[in-house]
Amino acid sequence: MSRISRNFIIAYVVLVGLPVLGLIQVLKSGRGLAAPLSVDGTWKLQTDASPLSKSPCGNPATSFQNPLLQISQSGKALVLTLSNGAKMTTPGAIEGTKIRAAFPPSATGSNQTGCGNEGALVLTATVDPKSDPRSLVGMLSVDNCSACATVEFRGERQTAQDVKGAH
Numbered sequence: 509m510s511r512i513s514r515n516f517i518i519a520y521v522v523l524v525g526l527p528v529l530g531l532i533q534v535l536k537s538g539r540g541l542a543a544p545l546s547v548d549g550t551w552k553l554q555t556d557a558s559p560l561s562k563s564p565c566g567n568p569a570t571s572f573q574n575p576l577l578q579i580s581q582s583g584k585a586l587v588l589t590l591s592n593g594a595k596m597t598t599p600g601a602i603e604g605t606k607i608r609a610a611f612p613p614s615a616t617g618s619n620q621t622g623c624g625n626e627g628a629l630v631l632t633a634t635v636d637p638k639s640d641p642r643s644l645v646g647m648l649s650v651d652n653c654s655a656c657a658t659v660e661f662r663g664e665r666q667t668a669q670d671v672k673g674a675h
Contacts, residue, residue: 546579555661607633641665
C-alpha cells in the first residue's frame, strides 16, 4: 500500500467516519426527547371574575372578564399577554399539560399590602391536547392570599379566522 493511499484512507476515516459516528450517537441520545405541548396562539377565555373583584386583593380582576390570552412559546417557556382593554404581559411555563404564570402587581394595578407578593395574580391551567380546537381549564388566584376568592375559567384556542374577526 502506497503512502498516498494510506493518507487518503486515514483522511477519509477522520473526515467522514468520525462525523457519521457522532451523528449516530446524537440521534440515539435524542430518541427519547419529546417536544412540549404546543399552546402558542390566541385563546378566548370565559370567566366570571366578580368573586375575585370582591376579594381584598381583587382590584385587578376586572381585567380578567372574558379577555383574549395571547401565548408565545419557545420550548417550555411562555410569554402570556392578556388583552381586555389594557394589556398585561408576563412570562410563564408549560410542564406537560400544565401552564403556570403570575401577573405581577405592576401589570395588574394591585399594590395593596397583605395581598401576598403585593397582589400578584396567578394563572394555572391544564390544556386538553385531544380537543379540537384545543381547550384549557384553569384557575385565577391572588398569590398567598387566603381571604381571596379563586376564580375558574375556560379557554378555547382561536383559529386564524376567529382572531381576524375579533379586531
